[in-house]
Amino acid sequence: MLAPSKETSTKSYLPIAPSTPVKILANALQRMSTQLSDNGDEEHSVNSSSSTQEDLETIIKQLAETSLSKLVSSTPMNSQTDLRHATAHTISPIKKSRTSITNIHPTTTNEVLLLAALHEAEAANAALKKRVIALQASNILNEMYCAKIRSQLAHQESKKQAGNNGGKILGDGLPRLLSGDVFYERVVQFEEAQTRAAAEKRTRTEERKRHAEALADWKKLEDARKAENKARREHYHEALKIWESEKARAKEEKWKLTEKKPTLGKLIAAIPRPKVIVTEECESDGECFDLDDIGSCASDEY
Structure with missing residues (x-):
């Protein structure tokens, strides 16, 4: 029910008894509204802003002591x-009055x-x-x-607690009938999951080892390819320099240069980098990528 009307009262009354956080905020808003109405002129604008800041700090302190303290704190x-x-x-x-005010003649x-x-x-x-x-x-x-x-x-x-139970069959701490069928099925499922997880872990370890060995061999081949391409480029630039000098001398002595301009030729193509296999473990926490020598497969770097 609504609270009785109190026209002569200087304090408002809510029709519903609020909880403590709501009561704190309602009282603060009422107090701030009263201050704004009293300080309507420009002379009290500075004092009003400072008092508003103090009221906000008071509200935060009071809410920090209630059940909604996490609303005003950094705690999730x-x-x-x-x-x-x-x-x-x-x-x-809402009811209409039996006696209409319009019928009253002052x-x-x-x-x-x-x-x-x-x-x-x-x-x-x-x-x-x-x-x-x-x-x-x-x-x-x-x-x-x-x-x-x-x-x-x-x-x-x-779900998060169930996923991080630390290898426990039941992590809620509640009692269980150890000889019951339900608990037995849980144990069987748990052992199967543990065995499957161990096998997957061994597979991932072997795959990482195989990939590391393949990556090491690939790096050796890439280093040899880059060295060969570098030697070819150096030989090409030396031959081009000699040809240009011969061409200039032939132009001065006015004789025709029959030697063709040297060309670089086709370089050794880049060797494909061993692919990274994304395992289920990586998919759960994000994809796993080998970031060693990123960009080393570019064929024209060296």
Whole structure:
């Protein structure tokens, strides 16, 4: 139910008793709103900004002592962080007054002022009630959203814990009937998984060893290829230099040079680098690549 109207009160009352974090934030917003209304002129703008900063620091300190302390800290949130949504509360329906204000005919100045104030109060109450209904509807949707997100987060946490149980059959610490069929099946599945994991690990080790040996042989062949290509280039540049000098001498002495211009010829092509096999272990944590001598397979570097 909505709280009773208190027109003469200087403090607002929420229709629903909020939790501690909500109460802290609501009181802070009300206090800041009052300060802004009191300091409406430009002379108090500096004081207002400094007081607002102090209010924000106070809010953070107070929230750090509640159940939502992870909201204002660098600690990652988990599925245990919960904001209690007070949604199971009834709001009274909007009813029309039996006596219409339009039927009242004021006769004095005071009655005119009082009737105008009554019009404003009723309009304000109606607007506030609609706003409360909208806020409660938003609160219900937020509760549904948070509940779904928490369940998904809890599922992710359980999967992570199940994947990092350190080789344990049951990592939840709960008692089990050791002679039961369910536990026996779990043991059999666990042993099969351990055997399969060990075999896959041996295969990966052998594959890495084979790849390392193939990579070493490939590096030797690549070094020999680069050295041969380098020697061919040096021989070509020397022959080209001699040919150009002979051509210049023939031009000066006015005789025809019959020797053809030397050509570099085709160099030895690059040898394909041994391929890296991406194993299941690498796929779980990201692809594994051998970054040794990246770019060494380019044929025109040396």
